[in-house]
Amino acid sequence: MENNISEKDLQLLNKNKSLKLFLSNDRANIHRVLRFLNYENRLKKLQEELIKLQKWVAKNDEKIVIIFEGRDAAGKGGAIRRATEHLNPREFKVVALPKPTEEEKGQWYFQRYVNLLPKKGSMVFFDRSWYNRAIVEPVNGFCTQEEYHIFMNQVNDFERMIIESGVRLIKFYVSISKSEQEKRFKDIISSPVKKWKFSAVDQKALELWDDYTDYKKEMFNKTDTEIAPWKVIKANRKTKARIEAIEHILDTIPYEFKDQSVIEHVSLGD
Numbered sequence: 001m002e003n004n005i006s007e008k009d010l011q012l013l014n015k016n017k018s019l020k021l022f023l024s025n026d027r028a029n030i031h032r033v034l035r036f037l038n039y040e041n042r043l044k045k046l047q048e049e050l051i052k053l054q055k056w057v058a059k060n061d062e063k064i065v066i067i068f069e070g071r072d073a074a075g076k077g078g079a080i081r082r083a084t085e086h087l088n089p090r091e092f093k094v095v096a097l098p099k100p101t102e103e104e105k106g107q108w109y110f111q112r113y114v115n116l117l118p119k120k121g122s123m124v125f126f127d128r129s130w131y132n133r134a135i136v137e138p139v140n141g142f143c144t145q146e147e148y149h150i151f152m153n154q155v156n157d158f159e160r161m162i163i164e165s166g167v168r169l170i171k172f173y174v175s176i177s178k179s180e181q182e183k184r185f186k187d188i189i190s191s192p193v194k195k196w197k198f199s200a201v202d203q204k205a206l207e208l209w210d211d212y213t214d215y216k217k218e219m220f221n222k223t224d225t226e227i228a229p230w231k232v233i234k235a236n237r238k239t240k241a242r243i244e245a246i247e248h249i250l251d252t253i254p255y256e257f258k259d260q261s262v263i264e265h266v267s268l269g270d
Contacts, residue, residue, distance in 0.1 A: 039239040045262050046246045047086050054087050054123065056255035061120035063167045066249060067129040070174030071212060072202045073184035075235045075242075079174065080125045082242045083249065087123075096127040099142075109133060109151055110158050117162065130155065134219040139211045140201055152222055159228045169228050170252055172245055173216075174235045178209050 057064055066083075068076040080094055095116050104112050110130060118124045128136070133151040137143040143151075163169055176184075185202060188194045205212070224230045231248050235241035250263045 036239070039243065042243055043082060043246075046243065046250065047082075049250050049259060049262055050083060050246065051086060052257055053250060053253055053255040054091055056253075056257075057123060058088075058091050058121040059256075063118040063120060064123040064170075064253065065118060065126065065162070065167050066123065066170045066172070067126045067131065068172045068174060068245075069128060069131050069135075070172075070235070071176060071181055072199075072205045073181050073188065074174040074176045075238045076127050076172075076174050078238055079172075079233075079235075079242045079245045080127055083246050084125060091121065092123040092125065093118075094125045094127060095129075109147070110154070117167065130158070131219065131223075134223070135212060135215040136201065139208055139215055140204065152218075155223055156225055156228075159223075159225070163227055168253060170249060171228060171230050172248075173220075173230050173232050174241060174245075175232055176235050178206065180236045181209075182206055 056062070068080060070076050077096070084092060084094065093116075097112065097116075100112065113130045116124060130151075133143055133148060134155070138145070138148045159169060185198065185206070188198050188202075220230060231245075233241045233244050233248075247263055250258070
C-alpha cells in the first residue's frame with residue numbers, strides 16, 4: 001500500500017494528527033494511520049447526521065430506544081459513546097442499570113425498564129437491557145429457569161406493545177470471538193484506568209463461553225421478530241463496529257434531510 005498512495009491519502013498524512021500518531025505508537029505504519037484517519041473522518045460525517053436525526057426526533061415528538069447487547073468487553077459502551085458524543089444531552093440518556101434492588105426483584109420484571117422508556121422527543125440508549133434475563137442472568141444463576149421462561153414468553157409481547165405505543169426500537173447484538181474477548185480482558189486487567197470494569201461476571205465469561213452461546217442462539221430464535229429484528233455487529237475491530245452501528249441507526253430511522261450518500265457503507269479497509 002505504501003507504494004500506491006493516492007493524492008487524497010497524502011493530504012491526510014500531511015496533517016499534524018498523522019505525525020502525532022506515528023510518534024505516539026511504535027507499531028504505527030502508513031496503512032494503520034490512514035485507516036484511523038479515514039475512520040475519524042467518516043465518524044465525524046455520521047455524527048453530523050445523528051445531530052440531524054436528534055433534531056427530527058425533538059421536532060416530531062418521536063421516541064427512540066436503541067439496545068446494545070453482547071458479551072462482556074464486546075464494545076457496547078464504546079459504540080454508544082461514539083453515537084452520542086455530539087448529541088444534545090438534554091434530549092437523550094444512556095441507561096446501564098446495576099443489579100436490581102430487593103424492591104425491584106419483587107416487581108414485574110419489565111417494570112424497571114418501563115420507567116426508563118423515553119418521553120416524547122427523546123432517545124434512550126441501553127447498555128444492556130431487559131435482555132439480561134435472556135442470557136446473563138440464566139447463565140450466571142441470577143434468575144430461576146421459571147423466571148427465564150416467563151421472560152421469554154413475554155418479551156415479544158412487551159416489545160410489540162411499546163412499538164405500538166409509538167416507540168421506535170433498534171436492537172443490536174455486538175459480537176466478538178472468544179480469543180478477542182480474552183485479549184480485551186487482559187488489556188482491561190493490565191490498565192490502571194480500566195481494571196475497575198473487570199467484574200466477577202467477566203471473570204467467569206470465558207469459562208462459560210459455550211453456555212452464553214447456547215442462550216444467545218435461543219434468544220435469536222425467539223426474539224428476532226419482524227417488528228423488532230436483531231442487527232448483529234461483528235466487533236473484533238472496534239472502529240468498524242462503531243461505524244456499522246451508527247450507519248444502521250441512520251438508515252433505519254426516517255428522519256428529515258437525510259443524506260443517503262453519507263450513510264451508505266464505505267469500506268474502512270481490513
